[in-house]
Amino acid sequence: MNIKKLLIEAENKGADFSDIRILNSESEKISVKNDDIDSIQKDLNSQYGIRVFHKGGWGFSYGNNENEIGKYFDKALKMAKINSNMLKEKIKLKNFKTYQDKIKTKGESFTNFDIKERIDKLVNLSKKTEHKNLINKQIVTLFLRKEHQYMNNFGADIYQESEHFNFYFKGVGKKDSKIREIFTRKGMCASYDVFKKLDLDRIVHEELERFKTLFIARKAPAGKFPIVLNNSLSEVFFHEAVGHACEADAVLKNASVLKEKIGKKIAPDFLTLSDDPSLKTSHGFFVYDDEGIKAKKTKMIENGVFKNYLQSIETANRMNTELTGNGRAQNAICFPYPRMSNTVLKKRDFSIEELFEGIKKGIYAKESSGGVVEPTNGNFLFGAKEGYLIENGKITKPLLDVSFGGNILTILNKIEKIADDSLMGFPGFCGKRGQIVPVGGMSPHIKISEAMVGGDNGNIE
Amino acid sequence: MEILNNIISEGKKYGDVIVLKKNTNQVSTNFSKKEIKTTTEGNTTQLLIRISKDKKFGYSTTSDFSKWKKCLMDAVNIMKASKKLKHEIVLAKPQKFNTAEMIYSGRLKELPTEKIVEKGYTIIKEMKKEFEIPVLSINKSFEETEIANSEGLFAKEKETSFSTMVEAKSGEISATDFKVSRDLFDPVYVGKEAEKLCLKCLNPKSIQTFRGSLILDYFAFAGFIENVIIPAVSADEIHSKRSPLSNKIGEKVFSENFTVVDDGLMDKGLLSGSFDYEGTPYQKKVIFDKGVFKKPLYDIYSAKKDKTQSTGNCGGLDRIPSIRPTNFIVSPGDYSREEIISDTKKGTLATFAMGYHLINQVTGDCSLGIENSFYIENGELKFPIKQAMVSFNLFEQLKKLEAIGKNLRQETSVVAPIVKFEDVQIIG
Numbered sequence: 064m065n066i067k068k069l070l071i072e073a074e075n076k077g078a079d080f081s082d083i084r085i086l087n088s089e090s091e092k093i094s095v096k097n098d099d100i101d102s103i104q105k106d107l108n109s110q111y112g113i114r115v116f117h118k119g120g121w122g123f124s125y126g127n128n129e130n131e132i133g134k135y136f137d138k139a140l141k142m143a144k145i146n147s148n149m150l151k152e153k154i155k156l157k158n159f160k161t162y163q164d165k166i167k168t169k170g171e172s173f174t175n176f177d178i179k180e181r182i183d184k185l186v187n188l189s190k191k192t193e194h195k196n197l198i199n200k201q202i203v204t205l206f207l208r209k210e211h212q213y214m215n216n217f218g219a220d221i222y223q224e225s226e227h228f229n230f231y232f233k234g235v236g237k238k239d240s241k242i243r244e245i246f247t248r249k250g251m252c253a254s255y256d257v258f259k260k261l262d263l264d265r266i267v268h269e270e271l272e273r274f275k276t277l278f279i280a281r282k283a284p285a286g287k288f289p290i291v292l293n294n295s296l297s298e299v300f301f302h303e304a305v306g307h308a309c310e311a312d313a314v315l316k317n318a319s320v321l322k323e324k325i326g327k328k329i330a331p332d333f334l335t336l337s338d339d340p341s342l343k344t345s346h347g348f349f350v351y352d353d354e355g356i357k358a359k360k361t362k363m364i365e366n367g368v369f370k371n372y373l374q375s376i377e378t379a380n381r382m383n384t385e386l387t388g389n390g391r392a393q394n395a396i397c398f399p400y401p402r403m404s405n406t407v408l409k410k411r412d413f414s415i416e417e418l419f420e421g422i423k424k425g426i427y428a429k430e431s432s433g434g435v436v437e438p439t440n441g442n443f444l445f446g447a448k449e450g451y452l453i454e455n456g457k458i459t460k461p462l463l464d465v466s467f468g469g470n471i472l473t474i475l476n477k478i479e480k481i482a483d484d485s486l487m488g489f490p491g492f493c494g495k496r497g498q499i500v501p502v503g504g505m506s507p508h509i510k511i512s513e514a515m516v517g518g519d520n521g522n523i524e
Numbered sequence: 525m526e527i528l529n530n531i532i533s534e535g536k537k538y539g540d541v542i543v544l545k546k547n548t549n550q551v552s553t554n555f556s557k558k559e560i561k562t563t564t565e566g567n568t569t570q571l572l573i574r575i576s577k578d579k580k581f582g583y584s585t586t587s588d589f590s591k592w593k594k595c596l597m598d599a600v601n602i603m604k605a606s607k608k609l610k611h612e613i614v615l616a617k618p619q620k621f622n623t624a625e626m627i628y629s630g631r632l633k634e635l636p637t638e639k640i641v642e643k644g645y646t647i648i649k650e651m652k653k654e655f656e657i658p659v660l661s662i663n664k665s666f667e668e669t670e671i672a673n674s675e676g677l678f679a680k681e682k683e684t685s686f687s688t689m690v691e692a693k694s695g696e697i698s699a700t701d702f703k704v705s706r707d708l709f710d711p712v713y714v715g716k717e718a719e720k721l722c723l724k725c726l727n728p729k730s731i732q733t734f735r736g737s738l739i740l741d742y743f744a745f746a747g748f749i750e751n752v753i754i755p756a757v758s759a760d761e762i763h764s765k766r767s768p769l770s771n772k773i774g775e776k777v778f779s780e781n782f783t784v785v786d787d788g789l790m791d792k793g794l795l796s797g798s799f800d801y802e803g804t805p806y807q808k809k810v811i812f813d814k815g816v817f818k819k820p821l822y823d824i825y826s827a828k829k830d831k832t833q834s835t836g837n838c839g840g841l842d843r844i845p846s847i848r849p850t851n852f853i854v855s856p857g858d859y860s861r862e863e864i865i866s867d868t869k870k871g872t873l874a875t876f877a878m879g880y881h882l883i884n885q886v887t888g889d890c891s892l893g894i895e896n897s898f899y900i901e902n903g904e905l906k907f908p909i910k911q912a913m914v915s916f917n918l919f920e921q922l923k924k925l926e927a928i929g930k931n932l933r934q935e936t937s938v939v940a941p942i943v944k945f946e947d948v949q950i951i952g
Contacts, residue, residue, distance in 0.1 A: 094843065096764060100581075100607050102843035105598045107586040121562040127569050127587035142563040145638055146553075149645060150561065179605035186607060199764045235766050235886065242886045244766070282889070285915055285951050286733055316658035317693065396566055433881045437895060439658065439691075439698045442911050444893040446882035464884050466891045468913045468951075517891035517913035517951055 082215035086395035110395035119153035120146025161219035170254030196236035219355035250490030298488030311378035320441035340404030346490035346503035347404035354390035406504035441471035539577030624796030731952035737871030759826035788850030857928025888919035
């Protein structure tokens, strides 16, 4: 199939811009529950996604059949024409810099090794996973290899390979009548040999140790308190609370509280926040985005001043600004939108201990159990897997199911201190507009002077 | 059919075979005043093959029909490399299937793309000028499924669905409405509903933390059912003791006002059809009868563990077991929405909740945000609330559930009324 010819043909038939994404992927999932195989699956996927821009409207067509690529082009053009016929305002898509490149994965691919190796490894690990409270255990590995081709009629031609792996451990523990759950995950954009070097045994056993505190933990108090967030929770906090509102599609739709904030002071002087897809092996790593644009570090907030939104081709064009290489799609049959990669908060001078100083009653929250945001009004909510009461500057009693809420613009100015530690955060899967993409980040501990805590009783005992 | 026959006859050499083939056609249009309009048409295909023999299984999928031989051999090789399970994997026997009525609409399938885009414009035209519309999407889909196994089972079915989502926004206040149906409906209605809700939410006020009633509107309540109750009644979760309902079959666990049936044969049901992923017929069964936990949702493998029959709730071939609901219907109560509100001394009405994934599924402890919510005092909606969180234990609330609305709605697998919880921590 001569793709270049099809791109030229589409142009001759009226496409102002057209691009094609071809994705061939191979994935494998193994799940072992209580030493037995629970799920085992392999998937071979071929996808073709074609976009056409015609006089202000997008047409997008996709499918799984290589022989029908020509038809997909025709359909995408037809859809774009239906759109533009009804449009009053016919926006033009400006030309942009394109790249030609070939990115190959280094290291070993899981696809070259027998699945039996991984099945045996997981079953053995499961058998070794024991704890007096443990009544149920599940261990899962996911491997994904992608070979992605991107071309457009402006001249882009990029071939990009990538491999991701994820490892999960989930356990249920019981003590007397109390049931508690533990969960941990490791995920990287890296090859099979990196996975093989992971000390899975240690990851699992560190998580099992958490039962100790979980069984004596009490419910979190409700109300407004100062909170200290550890690295991974702080990263999720910035991803949810700030990152989503920086995505330019939300801004253009007037669905972001960060609209018209460029150049304005929205956070304390000591706060600098970036999006950085270039962190090697991170969960949110990529070289070119799904629109063939070279990915780079983008400052969202610098010394408290709001700097940049995260852009796709369409949004940068509408905002008349630079491309940032954040046009991402879950796969070739999904339309690319502005998305984060790795959210990185710059570290500062306080030691972790100094963050607790002066807190009479507060909460120390560790490790994320997920978060959510409504970028339109800036309200967000996120949960911690592990929480502790802070009393007179000291960590005291463990807490259960701590969740926090707040509003972006209010809470940013309540960040009092940023610590001097910085660790790779939680490998996340971020969902937006029905698409899921891998994300990550790096962040130090932070102290927020006041946040809404959703607990069960109004008084701290 | 030919490809299924080929896979079965080739796969039989290695073990028991089950194969599913899906073709999906999806047309959608997404636009708003502030975004370039996108109209999409996609045709996707999927082939799912599972091979099993001597308590071992292998599963493989592909989107490329021309790779069926490789896909089949992948499944065979996985099976060979795999470990033995405790029980044998059994195939469904060939049989006649009942089917739900009105899950396929010819006029919807044939609806031209131009008409769908036009409907989007009509929504915008009919909404008041002062509203912004950050989200407007209309989707139609058509799906054909064929299933066959090496016991001689063969069945197929086709279904359609139509959905519309509109977000109306004024200043910093926004509200969304969403509707799904098996057949065409007038999407203008969805825009109007979003607009109505947004108007009600203008000029919100902050509240102080208090304990009071929490009225959950359809979307908010359906979210709790979907994220907590459905996993809790799935046999898999029960067997692995993650479900708080483990060892509770036949016991009264919730209020006697709480009755739920799971019915895959409900006419017009969004999750209705004739058969599940293993070819077991869809059926109607009582899950909670007046608060008594009657039956978990089973697929063939999980049913075997309990020496019973599959309830037709296999939701995939990737896991052993893999369970999902069909139409999960919470029985209505006696009260109108107005009666539930007017009977509330002090509390809130929540249209949506956010953060379901933060709920502790084992203990039922919930602590999450509410959106498009209103403060209620002395039986009246007083004002919209700026931002609030709620905190309660879902299982304890369902034990004392009294006020249940009399009207049902379905936009997901959950068919539900509105409900009222008492003595909830509401955090402002």
